[in-house]
Amino acid sequence: xxxxxxxxALTAFGxxxxxxxxxxxxxxxxxKEGFISAISHEGNATxxxxxxxxxxxxNRIEYRQQKEExxxxxxxxxxxxxxGC
Numbered sequence: 717x718x719x720x721x722x723x724x725a726l727t728a729f730g731x732x733x734x735x736x737x738x739x740x741x742x743x744x745x746x747x748k749e750g751f752i753s754a755i756s757h758e759g760n761a762t763x764x765x766x767x768x769x770x771x772x773x774x775n776r777i778e779y780r781q782q783k784e785e786x787x788x789x790x791x792x793x794x795x796x797x798x799x800g801c
Contacts, residue, residue, distance in 0.1 A: 717786075718751045718752075722791075728782075745786075764790055
């Protein structure tokens with residue numbers, strides 16, 4: 717099972733690998749392994765669903781890493797500007 721995040725943060729002590737993969741590889745991993753969404757912004761969940769071609773739920777949870785766990789971190793490079801924010 718893979719955790720999907722929209723932020724990168726270390727929540728436990730340990731050694732980690734943090735590397736870039738393609739969108740196609742991310743899609744393949746999620747479909748093969750299954751996933752739990754920890755996407756904390758509804759707009760990000762909508763965008764990721766469109767990019768992946770399947771639903772990535774908005775799910776604001778407190779994520780804690782466990783040993784040997786895999787997570788995909790989606791970093792959105794550009795956000796739309798909103799007034800009043």
